[in-house]
Amino acid sequence: MSYQVIARKWRPQSFEEVTGQEPITRTLHNALEHERLHHAYLFSGARGVGKTTTARLLAKALNCHKAQRPTPTPCRTDDPDACASCREISESRSIDVQEIDAASNTGVDNVRDAIIGSVAIAPARDRYKIFIIDEVHMLSTQAFNALLKTIEEPPPRVVFVMATTERHKVPETILSRSQQFEFRTIANAKILGRLRLIAEAEKISIPDDALREIARTGEGSMRDAQSAFDQVISFAGPKIKKKDVEMALGVASADILIRVINGIAEHKPAEALAVADDVVMRGHDLRSFCRDLLAHLRDLLVMKVAGSDELLESAICDRDELKRQAALFSESELVRFFHSLADTETKLSKAAHPRYQLEIGLVKLMEMRRLEPLGKLLERLSALEESLRTGKAPVQTKKPSPTSSGSQSHPGGRTTATSSGSASVGGSFTGTAAKPALEADPAAVVTPSSEPLEISSTPVTRLAVGSGSVVDSARNP
Ligand SMILES: Nc1ncnc2c1ncn2[C@@H]1O[C@H](COP(=O)(O)OP(=O)(O)OP(=O)(O)O)[C@@H](O)[C@H]1O
Numbered sequence: 001m002s003y004q005v006i007a008r009k010w011r012p013q014s015f016e017e018v019t020g021q022e023p024i025t026r027t028l029h030n031a032l033e034h035e036r037l038h039h040a041y042l043f044s045g046a047r048g049v050g051k052t053t054t055a056r057l058l059a060k061a062l063n064c065h066k067a068q069r070p071t072p073t074p075c076r077t078d079d080p081d082a083c084a085s086c087r088e089i090s091e092s093r094s095i096d097v098q099e100i101d102a103a104s105n106t107g108v109d110n111v112r113d114a115i116i117g118s119v120a121i122a123p124a125r126d127r128y129k130i131f132i133i134d135e136v137h138m139l140s141t142q143a144f145n146a147l148l149k150t151i152e153e154p155p156p157r158v159v160f161v162m163a164t165t166e167r168h169k170v171p172e173t174i175l176s177r178s179q180q181f182e183f184r185t186i187a188n189a190k191i192l193g194r195l196r197l198i199a200e201a202e203k204i205s206i207p208d209d210a211l212r213e214i215a216r217t218g219e220g221s222m223r224d225a226q227s228a229f230d231q232v233i234s235f236a237g238p239k240i241k242k243k244d245v246e247m248a249l250g251v252a253s254a255d256i257l258i259r260v261i262n263g264i265a266e267h268k269p270a271e272a273l274a275v276a277d278d279v280v281m282r283g284h285d286l287r288s289f290c291r292d293l294l295a296h297l298r299d300l301l302v303m304k305v306a307g308s309d310e311l312l313e314s315a316i317c318d319r320d321e322l323k324r325q326a327a328l329f330s331e332s333e334l335v336r337f338f339h340s341l342a343d344t345e346t347k348l349s350k351a352a353h354p355r356y357q358l359e360i361g362l363v364k365l366m367e368m369r370r371l372e373p374l375g376k377l378l379e380r381l382s383a384l385e386e387s388l389r390t391g392k393a394p395v396q397t398k399k400p401s402p403t404s405s406g407s408q409s410h411p412g413g414r415t416t417a418t419s420s421g422s423a424s425v426g427g428s429f430t431g432t433a434a435k436p437a438l439e440a441d442p443a444a445v446v447t448p449s450s451e452p453l454e455i456s457s458t459p460v461t462r463l464a465v466g467s468g469s470v471v472d473s474a475r476n477p
């Protein structure tokens with residue numbers, strides 16, 4: 001028997017099997033049950049999320065011979081007693097269901113020939129005449145205009161199902177005459193569930209963490225994830241290990257991502273270089289590595305803020321591990337990491353030496369915990385300014401934070417910062433006119449390349465002899 005790729009072999013055979021699109025399938029199910037049918041549907045959404053599949057299921061449901069009227073449970077293709085209509089629709093050869101690829105039939109003549117010419121002729125055998133128009137946004141303006149009249153007043157027993165990945169390119173006139181369904185990208189956990197089902201049925205042995213890596217490469221597209229699964233099976237055969245997935249797909253494994261997270265938590269910038277080396281050596285794409293890490297940071301934040309796994313996307317590790325990692329950081333820290341890494345990801349696209357860019361980006365990330373948000377520094381500077389102006393020693397309200405390890409407090413409230421690279425200008429001051437801390441504001445984040453390092457390398461004792469503002473003093477010691 002010839003080999004059939006997973007995506008085709010496992011095309012959902014019922015509305016229930018269409019994963020992750022429950023609101024849509026439920027609506028269609030009910031419409032069919034109560035025969036509240038529209039004559040034009042528009043399915044939009046990303047690639048490989050079930051648009052064509054659902055369009056065919058709808059066509060089957062409308063024309064299935066099993067019942068006297070449309071049924072939400074048409075025949076399955078693997079059912080030996082499947083009716084002729086259902087079987088033919090699966091094989092794209094039903095006389096009353098026409099599939100038109102608008103990408104290759106863009107012109108007005110094609111539309112006239114394929115649709116308008118035959119739309120007035122009654123269905124040859126089945127209940128409905130159905131036109132499935134794929135990639136409908138590709139039609140020319142004239143073709144749309146020709147179609148519009150028909151959609152506006154279609155002959156009885158005609159149903160249009162249009163599908164597109166680019167809904168914004170479909171004219172408003174068509175949209176407003178159609179019932180619209182927006183297909184979602186599918187959560188990784190759901191893709192994982194479906195892949196697991198397929199693996200079991202196909203007798204493929206694969207651990208869950210390896211399957212999770214495959215699900216992740218789909219980036220929300222079931223078809224892409226299934227194609228990746230095919231690729232791994234071709235590479236490794238029916239017994240698959242996690243290593244095989246990484247080698248076959250060139251993806252960064254969860255282990256590497258977790259190493260980065262631990263490197264940040266434990267403040268080990270040297271680990272950044274080792275990770276970058278690993279990523280390069282394994283031939284992974286650096287930007288997609290960054291994107292994986294971004295998705296993971298986002299999930300940590302979701303775990304932290306929502307405390308539940310409903311909104312999780314990336315599925316890099318299981319719930320318990322995610323919880324453990326999320327507990328290592330504060331919300332504002334995670335936001336800062338995210339922004340810093342997003343910046344690295346953007347720069348990577350234009351970098352002359354992407355590897356260096358990644359290295360710097362990762363070191364920066366791992367150094368971040370030591371640096372304080374700008375808000376806090378401003379607060380301290382204004383306290384210093386105030387004390388210089390009034391001649392009064394600033395109020396000492398709290399102990400130096402553990403991050404300001406390079407600073408020592410002296411009696412009298414004056415602080416000396418050593419030049420060891422600490423970002424603190426004296427952890428012990430809180431000004432009377434202190435500004436509110438900006439910690440939650442990602443824009444107010446200090447990055448390792450910006451000022452605080454310079455400020456800290458200037459001994460603060462000099463500030464006392466400066467005349468004007470603190471900044472002036474620092475510039476002209
Ligand atoms: N929601 C889903 N549930 C289960 N399988 C799915 C789903 N979406 C896609 N698939 C799998 O991916 C294959 C392709 O799906 P389908 O043709 O429906 O995608 P599409 O949304 O029309 O994509 P495109 O925009 O690229 O045409 C199906 O045969 C099926 O195996």
Ligand SMILES: [Mg+2]
Nearest residue numbers: 051052134163
């Ligand atoms: Mg399609």
Ligand SMILES: [Zn+2]
Nearest residue numbers: 064075083086
């Ligand atoms: Zn049938």
